[in-house]
Amino acid sequence: MYKAARGTTDILPEEQAQRRYIEKAISEITRLYGFQRIDTPVFEDTGLFNRSVGQGTDIVEKEMYTFEDKGGNSETLRPEGTAPVCRAYLEHGMQNLPQPVKLFYQASIFRYERPQAGRLREHHQFGCECIGDDDPAIDAEVIDMAWRFYKSLGLAHISLQLNSIGCRQCRPAYLKLLEEYYAGKVEKLCADCKARLVKNPLRLLDCKQPSCQAIADAAPASADHLCGDCREHFNRLQKYLNLLAIPFKINHRLVRGLDYYTRTVFEFQPEEEGGQSSIGAGGRYDNLIEELGGKPTPAIGFGIGIERVVLNLKKQGISVPTPPPLQVLIAAMSDAARDLSIKLAADLRQGGISAVTAAGGKSLKAQLRQANALGARFAVIIGEDEVKAGTAALRDMAGASQETIALKDLRARLKQSS
Secondary structure (H helix, E strand, O other), rough: OOOOOOOOOOOHHHHHHHHHHHHHHHHHHHHHOOOOOOOOOOOEEEHHHHOOOOOHHHHHHOOOEEOOOOOOEEEEOOOOOHHHOOOOOOOOOHHOOOOOOEEEEEEEOOOOOOOOOOOOEEEEEEEEEOOOOOOOOHHHHHHHHHHHHHHHHHHHEEEEEEEEEOOOOOOOHHHHHHHHHHHOOHHHHOOOHHHHHHHHHHHHHHHHOHHHHHHHHHOOOHHHHHOOHHHHHHHHHHHHHHHHHOOEOOOOOOOOOOOOOOOEEEEEOOOOOOHHHEEEEEOOOOOOOHOOOOOOOEEEEEEEHHHHHHHHHHHHHOOOOOOOOOEEEEEOOOHHHHHHHHHHHHHHHHOOOOEEEOOOOHHHHHHHHHHHHOOOOOEEEEHHHHHHHHHHEEEEEEEEEEOEEEEEHHHHHHHOOO
């Protein structure tokens, strides 16, 4: 028997209510903040991710699903959402639109990593990208948007972690300082961190190994070694977040796992669980558009994992609206009644009333059992006498009461009870 591939999952009908609840919140929050939807292909040229995400990252080195197509081209299933949006921004000339351009997406993301609660090899992400403005007020707006999204879902006890990792001007000096700090501690590092020290020192601060975390805690903080422009940008961002009454904590170990980030980085974490259970994160990527062949273009965005949001909705006991139940099952007691029931169901649906016909050939008792199993509010029963008279028996499945009603009046009667 075939099963879903490891790290993937089926989202069954009974699990869809949380998804629809989240999608409704996404639709509303993006409307309020003026973001427009974009959908990019599920796979892209592998070079796009190698160049943007970074060769020294875990994503590129360990987690990408890369394949060669029949034309000999190297393609990769989308491991993150920002680079494809930036590629689309350039390809379709969006730099000629009024800036900033505000885009959002809902997409499948693919990463080969160890499956665990809230972390799948195929997961789903809500992401927003604001491209074309470097004002820290934009940073505050994007963070505020994510914050209000969580609040609109009813989620509480969420911590906003914040940091600045500088820019091209100030980061090289900071990285040199970081290398000097770690130079005498190499023997205490895990194998991955020994490689990061050579390839990508900033990733040292992001290691999840307990032995490395203790060393990272005492490392120099990037926010203490910013250039004047970055320091001013970070100070103004904090001022705006305070004006918006959004609580935050400076976390000098927060660097994110992709190379394109500059200046502002942020992460939303459940307060009781910490960084390994992040439910959303983002930051600035002021150099990415340029690295992909465009003009220097500042930008900021975030990504929110839908599976992790669902997990936290369940943990916090937040009930979500369920779809309205089926209104009508039509039970037919003869071939002529069966023909009529098909036309009647179509008429009711055109009137906005949900209706199904019972499976043919079953007894009335079996058809009513089906109505109960489907949670139908009413059963409409049609036999030979009802076909001749143009009527039907309307049974209330909750109260077991029953009335005879003309078929021409049935839609209006059901509308009154909806």
